[in-house]
Amino acid sequence: MSANKYDFVIIGSGLGSLVCAAILSKEGFKVAVLEKQPIYGGSLQSFTRKGISFDTGIHFTGCLGNGQQLYKVFSYLGIIDTLQYKKLDTNAFETYNLGGREFSFAQGFDAFSDSLKSQFPTHGKDVGVYVSQLQSLAQSIPLLSLTKPESTFYPNTEKLSNILNSVSQNDLLKQVLSASNFLHAGHSQQTFWYVHAVIQYHLISGAYRLVGGSSQIADALVAVIKNNGGEMHISQEVDALMFEDKLVKYVSTKQGLRLETKNVFSGIHPSLTMKLIAPENIKKPYRNRLLGLENTVGSFTLYLAFKPNTFHYKNANMYFYDGDNTWISEQQKIKQWPYGFGFFPQADSLKPNYTNAASVISFVDYEKFAIWNGTKLGNRGADYDALKEELTQKMLDAVCRHIPEIKNCIAHYYAATPLTWEHYTGTPQGATYGIMRNAEQEYSLYVFSKTQVKNLFLTGQNTFLHGMFGVVMGALLASGEIVGLDYLLSRINS
Numbered sequence: 001m002s003a004n005k006y007d008f009v010i011i012g013s014g015l016g017s018l019v020c021a022a023i024l025s026k027e028g029f030k031v032a033v034l035e036k037q038p039i040y041g042g043s044l045q046s047f048t049r050k051g052i053s054f055d056t057g058i059h060f061t062g063c064l065g066n067g068q069q070l071y072k073v074f075s076y077l078g079i080i081d082t083l084q085y086k087k088l089d090t091n092a093f094e095t096y097n098l099g100g101r102e103f104s105f106a107q108g109f110d111a112f113s114d115s116l117k118s119q120f121p122t123h124g125k126d127v128g129v130y131v132s133q134l135q136s137l138a139q140s141i142p143l144l145s146l147t148k149p150e151s152t153f154y155p156n157t158e159k160l161s162n163i164l165n166s167v168s169q170n171d172l173l174k175q176v177l178s179a180s181n182f183l184h185a186g187h188s189q190q191t192f193w194y195v196h197a198v199i200q201y202h203l204i205s206g207a208y209r210l211v212g213g214s215s216q217i218a219d220a221l222v223a224v225i226k227n228n229g230g231e232m233h234i235s236q237e238v239d240a241l242m243f244e245d246k247l248v249k250y251v252s253t254k255q256g257l258r259l260e261t262k263n264v265f266s267g268i269h270p271s272l273t274m275k276l277i278a279p280e281n282i283k284k285p286y287r288n289r290l291l292g293l294e295n296t297v298g299s300f301t302l303y304l305a306f307k308p309n310t311f312h313y314k315n316a317n318m319y320f321y322d323g324d325n326t327w328i329s330e331q332q333k334i335k336q337w338p339y340g341f342g343f344f345p346q347a348d349s350l351k352p353n354y355t356n357a358a359s360v361i362s363f364v365d366y367e368k369f370a371i372w373n374g375t376k377l378g379n380r381g382a383d384y385d386a387l388k389e390e391l392t393q394k395m396l397d398a399v400c401r402h403i404p405e406i407k408n409c410i411a412h413y414y415a416a417t418p419l420t421w422e423h424y425t426g427t428p429q430g431a432t433y434g435i436m437r438n439a440e441q442e443y444s445l446y447v448f449s450k451t452q453v454k455n456l457f458l459t460g461q462n463t464f465l466h467g468m469f470g471v472v473m474g475a476l477l478a479s480g481e482i483v484g485l486d487y488l489l490s491r492i493n494s
């Protein structure tokens with residue numbers, strides 16, 4: 001048994017866990033982070049092949065500009081000056097190619113509105129209505145401006161489809177406006193409006209690429225935690241939460257650690273957290289609800305490495321579709337996979353002329369891979385390797401069809417399936433963005449930090465929202481349960 005007693009044991013070292021650990025250690029608590037992988041960061045991780053580093057789960061984010069929300073949080077944590085990032089193209093940070101027709105989003109609400117009005121000259125009024133709907137949703141969530149909500153955060157339960165139908169009758173405009181569904185893998189008829197709106201709002205406010213990769217955020221946060229006296233343990237997979245008097249008292253790992261703690265923060269999928277708890281220690285309906293949450297679709301990523309100085313860096317993300325339907329996660333079963341994909345070039349310096357790597361992402365049904373569930377990474381068998389190769393070649397064909405000049409630039413490439421994601425993040429089914437926020441299952445909204453166990457709190461992408469912005473905001477709500485959200489926000493805003 002450990003001689004130490006911790007204020008907080010934190011499960012996982014994804015972004016949510018690391019931000020909570022950094023805040024709590026900065027505020028004087030004794031924390032220990034337990035990560036099952038030999039490397040920190042979850043989806044913040046990068047990996048290197050033949051000298052080229054590839055980002056895995058964060059290619060860009062919003063609100064990193066001076067004085068913006070993430071800038072302020074990272075300043076409070078003391079890491080902003082260590083991060084390297086650059087603003088994406090102001091006029092077109094996202095470009096969408098719908099069967100050969102190109103559309104784009106500009107940054108800044110006025111520029112976004114003006115640019116879309118020029119792309120849809122006969123529907124300027126609709127664009128205006130959409131933008132004001134976005135802004136009023138953002139105002140209705142005080143946390144988005146780092147202000148304390150008057151009561152517990154209860155998201156808006158309106159459906160995105162209803163809002164879009166009220167905004168415009170033009171199908172093409174609605175498809176373009178909802179093209180950011182790539183960033184939540186939602187469903188055209190079921191996704192909540194707030195999910196779409198928060199993502200659009202924070203990116204239009206200012207979209208940034210991390211220069212040199214997202215693992216710099218994990219490295220910076222780990223340094224803060226250690227400087228504050230926190231402990232970081234890698235290769236420690238939490239396998240049980242042990243209770244005394246209805247509270248978690250010990251956290252144990254497969255590798256034999258047993259830490260005594262006053263509180264636990266769990267940054268892993270809620271269903272995995274529930275599986276760490278003996279059923280008698282938690283109310284059945286709550287446990288069943290978290291065990292039964294629907295997940296978003298898995299993804300297939302092709303990591304491309306380019307020959308030096310061959311492929312020009314584009315300061316934007318590009319999305320390609322074979323037709324007008326941008327609801328890409330609904331298209332992953334069709335025979336002509338991939339129907340569409342997102343193309344994310346990496347920036348290796350602040351002013352790159354060329355890029356040496358890019359990630360190409362599309363969605364795939366986990367069912368295709370379910371039979372290899374339980375097999376080991378790198379040793380899943382010939383049939384798995386054959387399917388992976390087949391999808392790799394299909395993806396390469398699609399990329400070369402849409403971006404012909406890329407063909408002669410590719411030096412080598414690698415692929416990741418939903419099973420790869422499941423391995424590296426633990427997320428069941430390799431769900432790209434964690435749980436599905438589905439307006440037809442309203443309970444999917446109510447995954448709060450506070451749980452039915454008084455000293456157990458949840459953080460990470462399945463609480464407030466996924467993505468860098470959503471996870472950091474969720475981590476503020478979670479840490480705010482301990483230090484007081486008012487206090488925390490005042491520290492961040494000062």
Ligand SMILES: Cc1cc2nc3c(=O)[nH]c(=O)nc-3n(C[C@H](O)[C@H](O)[C@H](O)COP(=O)(O)OP(=O)(O)OC[C@H]3O[C@@H](n4cnc5c(N)ncnc54)[C@H](O)[C@@H]3O)c2cc1C
Pocket residue numbers: 011012013014015016017034035036037040041042043044056057058059060061236237238239267268272299301361421424425426427431432433459460461462466467468469471
């Ligand atoms: C392909 C892809 C691209 C994306 N692109 C972007 C993007 O460009 N911008 C953006 O903002 N967001 C993006 N996202 C989403 C974003 O990466 C995630 O929402 C976010 O990083 C999730 O953070 P998290 O805190 O939930 O932890 P996760 O990253 O899910 O990490 C969880 C950690 O917990 C560990 N763990 C699991 N079980 C245990 C256990 N029992 N014991 C100990 N440790 C455990 C895992 O090993 C892992 O390290 C992308 C996601 C994917 C999949």
